[in-house]
Amino acid sequence: xxxxxxITLTEGMDGLSLxxxxxxxxxxVAVLNAAELEQLITDLGNxxxxxxxxxxxxxxxxxxxxxVSPIWASPDGAVPxxxxxxxxxxxxxxxHFIFRGDHALDLANAMSRDAMIAITGDTIPTSxxx
Numbered sequence: 001x002x003x004x005x006x007i008t009l010t011e012g013m014d015g016l017s018l019x020x021x022x023x024x025x026x027x028x029v030a031v032l033n034a035a036e037l038e039q040l041i042t043d044l045g046n047x048x049x050x051x052x053x054x055x056x057x058x059x060x061x062x063x064x065x066x067x068v069s070p071i072w073a074s075p076d077g078a079v080p081x082x083x084x085x086x087x088x089x090x091x092x093x094x095x096h097f098i099f100r101g102d103h104a105l106d107l108a109n110a111m112s113r114d115a116m117i118a119i120t121g122d123t124i125p126t127s128x129x130x
Contacts, residue, residue, distance in 0.1 A: 038093045045092075 006019040016037055021027040032040060048055070071088040083104040085097045099107060116122070 041092055 004021045006017075006021065008017045008019075009015070010017060010031070014033065016032050018030045018032060019027055020029075067089055070090075073086045075084055078101075079098060081098045082100040083098065085099065085107075087095050087097075089095055
């Protein structure tokens with residue numbers, strides 16, 4: 001059974017029409033508002049987590065679609081399991097992550113190192129200079 005999915009924003013840009021057309025001519029249409037679409041995206045992501053094969057363990061090389069300087073939040077103090085980080089994606093909504101202590105430190109070090117290189121152009125961390 002071949003299915004075609006068509007996604008169309010509503011005229012006022014405040015809704016989305018999702019049409020799934022089947023080869024036999026039948027189709028189903030759902031009109032979703034922003035909150036309903038966010039819930040669908042969350043539900044699809046949760047379903048994807050249980051599918052095989054899993055998402056690739058490392059990003060693929062090549063062109064990527066990335067959000068530049070996204071809004072993020074991290075509550076003060078630890079949460080159960082580590083440190084929390086929420087990053088806002090304009091299409092996917094808020095993505096939440098918990099990093100164990102060692103991974104949180106690795107992330108902080110990598111981001112600090114990369115920021116220092118971008119600012120100074122120097123690959124030697126300031127703290128390592130004599």
